[in-house]
Amino acid sequence: MxxxxxxxxxxxxxxxxxxxxxxxxxxxxxxxxxxxxxxxxxxxxxxxxxTKERLLAALAHALVEDFQRELAAVHGAETAQRGPQPGAWLRAYIEVCFRPDVDEPALSAALAPLGALPEQLASLQEMQAFVLRDAEADGLPAGRAHAVRLACDGLWLGRQVGIPDLDAARLAALKEELIAWTRP
Missing domain, CATH: 1.10.10.60 (Homeodomain-like)
Known part of the structure; x- marks a missing residue:
């Protein structure tokens, strides 16, 4: 180049x-x-x-930005289809989190060392604070909103640490249950 x-x-x-x-x-x-x-x-x-750490940190930030764009697109489609209903942001979060990601295992393994760098970790946490704010602003009780969000995050994190994943039928059942929790 x-x-x-x-x-x-x-x-x-x-x-x-x-x-x-x-x-x-x-x-x-x-x-x-x-x-x-x-x-x-x-x-x-x-x-x-x-440094490799700076490259990985930039990549981590780019991945969060990609996730935010994808989430905004799915949320926009949900809102356009059904109007601005409570739980719409969380339904979009569920949808995005349940999509398969071919990059997930390699990227997660490579980005894990950034957690040991306090300045990088703080920057990533700050960048991802939107999940707390947007979950709470979605029109559902805060406890339910965070239960849905944390279930999605736990599914992703479990895959990263080697916890046995759910088969397709169980994943579908979990997704449906979480979506049901987002209905007022």
Whole structure:
């Protein structure tokens, strides 16, 4: 990749390359492999992301932003179809959380070390504070809203730590039950 007059495009290409490398190599991602995948020199990569941790932190932020965009799109569709009803945001959250994600295992394994870096963890927590705010603003009792949200989060986290996943029938039953909890 030639030097770009648009550094944001170069950073986006580097993050896309990091995703590809993570899909193939998981947590063994190297900066050399990311640079090769992006078609840029390692020095060019280091200009934008001076450390592996900075690259992974940027990727984590991009993933949260992707999740927020997907959630907003699903919420918008829900609202357009049924109008602004209580529980609409939580139904969108359920829908997005229950979709299969091909990147999930490799990305989660690679991003886990960021939890040990207090400044990165604080930044990610701040960026994801919307889930508390939006769940509580969804028109349902706060306890029920958080029970739904935490069930979705627990499903995702369980997969990350190796807890046996539910089969398709059980997943469908869980999803239906959580959706029922979002109806006023």
């Amino acid at each position: 030639a030097r770009s007059a648009h550094p944001e495009l170069t950073r986006a290409a580097l993050l896309a390359a990091a995703r590809q490398v993570l899909r193939r190599q998981g947590a063994t991602l190297s900066l050399d492999a990311v640079a090769r995948e992006a078609g840029i020199s390692k020095g060019g990569l280091l200009h934008h992301y001076p």
